[in-house]
Amino acid sequence: MSLALGFDLLLASALLWSAWRALTTVRLDHAVVVFIVFGLLMALAWARLQAPDIGLAEAAIGAGLSGALLLDAYGALRRREAERKAP
Template sequence: MSAIAFDVLLVTALIWSAVRALSVRNLFRAVILFIVFGLLMALAWVRLGAVDIALAEAAIGAGLSGALLFDTVGHIRARKKGRSP
C-alpha cells in the first residue's frame, strides 16, 4: 500500500513541478523547478526499474541542462543591465 501511495505522490510532484516550471515568471525559479523535475523524473525511472535511464536523466537532464540554463539566465540578466557578459 505504501508503494502505491509513494507512486501517487511522485506523479503528483512531477505534474506540479512541470506546470510550475512552465508557468512561473521568474527565470531563475523556472530553472530550479526544471532541475527538480529532472531529479523527480530520475526517481520515477528508478521506480520503473530503468536505472541506466535514471542515471542519464539525472546527469544530462538535471545536471548538464540545469548548468547551461543557469548560464543562459546569467547572460540574459547581463544583457538587460546593458553589460556584455
C-alpha cells in the same frame, strides 16, 4: 493502499506539479530551478520503474547538464540586461 503505491502517487503528483510550475512560473530563474527539480524527480521515477540506467542519464543530462546550461544562459541574460541599463 500499500506504501509503494502511496509513494508512486506522491511522485506522480510531484512530477505533474513541477511540470506545471516550470511552464507557468513568471520569473525565469524560478522556472529554471523548478525544471531542475523536475529532472531530478523524473530520474527518481525512472528508478522506480526499474530503469536505473535511464534514471542516471536523466539525472546527469536532464537535471545536471541542461540545468547548468540554463542557469549559465540566465546569468548571461542578466549581465546583458545590466550592461544595457548602465549609462
